[in-house]
Amino acid sequence: MHTLLRRVRAVLRSALTTFVVLTLTLWLMPGVAGTDVVDTLGLVVLVAGVGAVLRPLLLLGITALGGWAAMLLGVVTQIVVMVVALRFDPGNRISGLPTLVTAAILAVIVAALLDWMADAGSDDTFVREARRLMRGIRRRSTGRLLSFRRPPPGTDAGLLIVQLDGVAEPVLRWAIRAGNLPTIGHWLRTGSHTVRGWHTGLPSTTPASQAGILHGASRQIPGFRWYEKETGKVMVSNRPRDAAIIESRLSDGRGLLRDGGVSISNAFSGDAATSLLTVSHAALPGRTARGWAAFMASPYGFTRALVLGGAEVITELYQARLQRRRNLQPRVSRSGAFLALRPASMLLRDVNISLVAEQMARGVPAIYCDLVDYDEVAHHAGPARPESMRQLESLDRMLGVLGRLAPEAARHYHLVVLSDHGQSQGPTFRQRYGETLDELVARLAEDVLVVSSGNLSMLYLTRFPNRLSQEAIEHAHPDLIRGLASHPGVGIVVVQGKDGAMAYGSAGSHRLSDGTVIGIDPLIPYGPRARADLLRHQLAAHVGDVVVISSVNPETQEVPAFEELVGSHGGLGGWQTDAMLVHPASWLVSHDLDGPDAVHRQLVDWLVMLGLRTADPALPATSPSPLETGVPARLSPVRES
Template identity: 40%
Template structure:
């Protein structure tokens, strides 16, 4: 009873402090803003003004607690970006209503000013609540635990087990090398990501893993969550048998890819047993989802596309803070892009239009919602949680993997990791935190920026079709046009810029520095012989271009063949290299295996093109408007990481590489099995999930897509911090 009275007293103290902060904020704003008054025109006494402010602040707080959740649920049908902008309007409307209900004084406020006042009061209340929470971690934990407990009771859950739960936190697009650099002490002696650096080497081991040829989230996350990357040749591709396009980040495509993977493996996914999927492309079989693309088109209590927003935005302080941070991020992006333009930084891409808002959504709104959902899962005792934080990947596409802009995003991601680790220590069951990425990123000038024409224009020129006059004036365009004219023995058809094309032409799609070329009028996959017969200059044009690393086609005689400059080719079926050098050599020792696997996919394109890679820098040329790209081979894009607790079995046997997202799925599933109960011996190459002896290539020479795992003794110097998250430099402020 004594403990209950103490808890009640602390609660009343917090409510009083937040109320006082709101009252003082309202008084201050009434003295500063000309369109906001807490007294009549004739003037009122200080007592009446104070009572009016206190009553207004109290009514605003009460309405926020009672009415705000209902409003947010009603607006879940509104697009996410619009919902973020509506936060200010809704908050202002509640304040206006609160002031109209006050029986004291005759306050008045301009409709535009009320939005500012409401935002300031919410911010003050949030700051006061956060300050008090610093000194009362138990209150914050109990609040979240009550929410999680209510949800678990609604689901009919039993008592929580004492076995460890697991949180898989995906830092989207963060490559192995970039992470290593972020863990090293910088000029001031502090790592860029101190919380993660404290984990690495002391409580966790850092392991690289190598992606498939399609080094992008669609393939990697499908493989990690559902155990299959079969027939996913790229981020986007054309399927001749149905005449349809599949794009990994479209809801209908994601749903279809998940359906195919489940049908192929016969299993629901990694998270089928009491799991939660947060911010991902796929569910992984989880019963609890939030911001998951593959189910975003469904309508149900737990699978609505915006169901994950309600739990976060039901708190008006959260909504206001996130909306303010959203606006600040938009302004930050505009300033950073302007600075890059004025400094004439290269490489550079256009960053206008809707991009500032898309960046703000990825780095602020989605991050806040996903992290809050993960905290609720942890305090609710969920067995397995997989969450994706996409902010770094989005910014790196436009600012580069190592730009100052991306460093700011990494610092904020580190704080999110620290907060999740801290809350995990206070969870009702033990938790293991696993950090991983789905791929890396390679920097470089875009293909169009480097050579003056797009991949589609190069393909059309090689086919003898019309290309824009701008492309014909470039060296690459002239070379392709002349090759086509010579091969076809006829002049190219002239045409004005902007004239409608009368030919169907090939379908050319780009996935980072991977290009896919399909001929929709030709049934089935065209062979090399058929392409040479009908478009004699095309393969030569592509293979000999300076910006193209290699070209994959299917030969009737030799099967899948990789073509390179100077007439060289690599016959993948036999491993025979003819005509000189191996065109796959610059892409590492695992390139041939990855390309051969993709060549056997039913929906591989007629021609698949990978850009060239700079041997010294690892730079590639994206066929999209990206200076940080991924999707193919070359550079750091194929080098992802896995940061796992030392108490779980090693991801792979000593000296064995970890190759492919399907392999990572088996490792993660093994760790879940270990957490559920006693498992088999954790050592040796025969352990479930490890590569069999003799698989793959021997030790990496450092140029390939998957470097060997580092020795723990050589871990970054920042990795000697204590194990507990509360001693990792984790912030105590709440989200």
Template identity: 40%
Template sequence: MPGDGPARRPRGPRRPLLTARDAHDALLSVVPTALALWISGQVVAGVEYASPAWLLAASALLLLGDVLVRPVLGPLVQVAGPAATVALGVAVQLLVLHTALTALPGLELRSLGALGQVYLVTGLVAVVARWLVGVNDSSWVVRDLLRRRPRAAAGAAPGLLVVQVDGLSLPLLRFGVHAGTLPTIARWLRTGSHRATGWRAPLPSTTPASQAGLLHGTTGDVPAFRWWDPELQRVLVANRPADAAVIEERLVRAARAAGREGLLAHDGASIGNVFSGEAAHAHLVVSTSRGGGSGRPYLRYVLRPFGLARSLVLTAGEVVKELYQGWQQRVRRVEPRIRRRGWYVLLRALTNALLRDLNVALVAEQLAAGRPVVFVDFLDYDEVAHHAGAARAESLDALAGVDRVLGTLAAVAASSPRDYRVVVVSDHGQAQGPTFAQVAGRTVQDLVADLVQREHPGVPSRVASARGEEGRGRVDVLVRDLAPAGHAPRASRRSEPRVDEAAGPDAVVVVTAGCTALLSVPDAPGGRLELGELAGRWPALVPGLLAAPGVGFVAGHGRAGPVVLGPAGEHDLLTGRVRGGDPLAPFGPRAAGEVLRVMRMSTAPALLVHSAVDERTGEVHAFEEQVAHHGGLGGEQNEAVLVHPADWVVDEDLLDTSVPGERLLVGADTVHRQLVRWMRAEGVLPAAEPPAPSRREGRAEGPGIDRAGAERAGAEGAGR
């Protein structure tokens, strides 16, 4: 059944052209469409029918037309761009609808204006009707997509589907299993087909760093979501297509130097990610977006009957839901909260409806084509959680939507030409708390500007605002792909406030990423000054930052190496010597090593400012306008999750045991190595070298959440 844990199953002969289940689903599709046509006939002037039976016939004709036109349009859209494909798809839907309303003797259509009204009304009503009768539109698309394809013979090469649930932590996964928010994952764990293992997303716990590790096997010199780049002398932002391309080029070079290759390098597919993983088939990927290209991947999405209308209705519904839920938070005085207005309202609607549906269609295409590895990122939950809160009702609703998608994709994988195994991974978790501006009364950019100008009044500091949305990059890519080839649409040319121009002497660049703020000095070598030199230029800067409410520590460069300063002490990262109170104590035993790693990067800032952890509530403060956030240390942002087949066991030599009582995967690059080992052992990837030993065992008994990981998560949470 859809949603059951995808396990190994015997392969049979070619699937029949039409199964009983297909006929059942087709009937359930025809009846709601006929109902929608009947309602259209009541509200749209210019449409008449002799009897309801003709509406059923028209619905069947619509279904038949959808099946017949796809083979004809396939070769055409291969050379047409995505924009032309979308336009052509809508035109064909209107043509088929016009034929259905004029070719049958019992129906009459009096004008083209009435045709457009019928299309919109029928699409709206069909969506509601299908929801009421329980038809999963995505599942019907899946069966229609795979019905004509032969099932693989026994011994066919296996495949792997990796679904990234952006922002999902291990504690929240456990809660979702118990609360019924994640029924698909819960079923996999309870039946023993899968096991959930926690892994640590170290500083910086952000999507670009984690996807760099997962897809390319190295996190490189990625210190945050955005940073001042000393080589390019400008700010790099990971969700800007041009910047993501620069970052990926560096990642590929670093991986090659380490003897690694992208996770998807062998004819894999990358869908909706920041980076490509060297995939030959990349769609809605930020780093490879060039505009134009083939429209074939979009064909099935735009041609399914009223599919685009469904997505648009759901998108509009998300706008209404967001406005209502934001109002509810204000009325109920939920704290912490932020203003949920402006661009975010549309962004949430697009990521939770249109982009989600498009991702499902694109993944289905790639699985049906038999790609060895498919990696897709769903950022629905992460985007909503930033503005609503990590475990608020609307965030859990978005998470439940992703779980439903998992059920659909499991059905695709079970019916595809390969024997696909399914892995679910997150890139980080989420911390939560009032923002720094709510605690300190002003933004960190304003604070830094004030501290700098105390010594140099009248000299403006270059401050780069960092309030852009993580999901906005995916929307920009969609807009860019739908534009004519060679044309850069205005949306994709947008940028956050830039500091690319010469900043001038005694200037400071401040960029924020979750609960971290990175301060660089453009006129200094590498953008960095030692703490003593900083004190000489701006004596009030570091003391003023440490005295601000909501600041936990400031990491800088001493003469002998990186040092962490706190309000009541300091921690030498090279020697481990602590004077006074240890500023890293609230952040756990791994914090020192992770801060040291970031401060040794070639892209490291002059100062790394990290917000505080509230000892009373465990809350962490974001330097951005986000209720739930990530990018640093503290809370649950470092507790990522890996849901994998239960007979795939994590290799002992990859487990980090440097902290007493802990044995876990640390870093996305380590998860990459484990995935590669599993794929080589399964035959998904060629064994270019003898694969590392990977123990195998039978399926686990009972719920598959890793008990050691769960106990660790509980112990760490209690200690915060």
């Protein structure tokens, strides 16, 4: 009875919304005669009838084509339904194909805005559509095609891991204490989950962290981008062709998601059975991804996201103007490509949640999904600025959506939320010192390639086939190391000396192999883990001949990025190495979470605990030794109460 009443309410609401949409559309269209109520009611019925016939047919087409065709047909579907209905309007008020198409587009936009306002800006409509998708998938999987009864919730365990890209642990804790993250805050206050920090090490970038978390192989990646002397090629980890090459080096068949898991919107697959929107696989979801097709075809999916994305662009223009008028510092330009990133990130977020919902309905054992909204905005606005926090709040809301969808899942999913790194704020190197790092290096030496990731930069002397020692670098370019170390915008310069890796600053040096310091220790501003971080980074594949970390302000913890970003990550200093992990409070944490490889081992342990994976004898059973990490290992497991 309850189901029937809910369906009746849904039908009545749909009819009322369609009536209002059509009335407003006809009123806004120039040259359209009166808007007779009876004719409009007839048109409402016609829209419902045309939609009932055409949408399933178009959905089949979208599912069959997949990929980019699904995106195109997803928009066309809504317009086609409205064009056909208006063509057979009982009042014959609109004629001519161009006018019909214009009216249909206007109606689709108005419908999306009305539905959003009717739900008070919430995600209720989105949730209803996702539930409908999940129930349909589960009915098909159980052979109950003709049943309208809700399938019973799954009881077997599953693990859903959601990555909130770029969210530092201090930022998360502050937002929880401010009451701005009601979903995560509720988990912590009720004791179902606990939050802890983990240290990313160097480089503090998404590709390096995901190489570690998903494959246990973070040392394969020395930065977001780097140069390979063997091939003479600059590798960029978010470029699909490069990501595919990188994954072939990472993968040993024992990735985090190897046993039937699903990778959604990540850099790498983690050896998942299914990869959706994963950079290394360089393809949009295909015919088997019903969640992709359903999102594209639904009026509450792609079309809604496009309309609200347009509003996001207007919001971004206003926020950027507000920063300029208030002369807020530090700041960078927020125009150009970033204007497109705001709505694109929101669209990707909704697509990702739809894909996660589909996989939960299918009952896959493990899902790992990356949500990038906060990171993208924080790069240009600043990691703790209001617009960035607004994105974090929207991600918290998405976690709430996943909680509302959980009863429809084919498994009982345990939810783990983590980040891959944090962000550090500061004016850019160019803004503070009047020149870029590339220009500084060009003054000190010729023929040196500078490759930067946030406030980490690697310098390559490209005419030499192998990595050079300090002696060889000084012979080729006598002023390079000394000139960099003495610059106020440079905090650390690392090279390979006679006795191992050496870190130089403006007033002293630190021999990383044994901790010997001469003069003022250049590592002090970067915290107690800096020595271990730099040592590990020196062991990474394709690390530069010279590694440069920008200075850090000891009072504000600001760092000047070598890229034009007000919020940056990749190196050391500030919050960029302070990632977070939210997990069920009763779960044992048996590893010192120093570095993404350690997080990988912990997640594997939890998969084994849930019965979703057999123990892998090739993986270390305990934390790395103190000699490897440079910090004391925990002597006993930690259990959160």
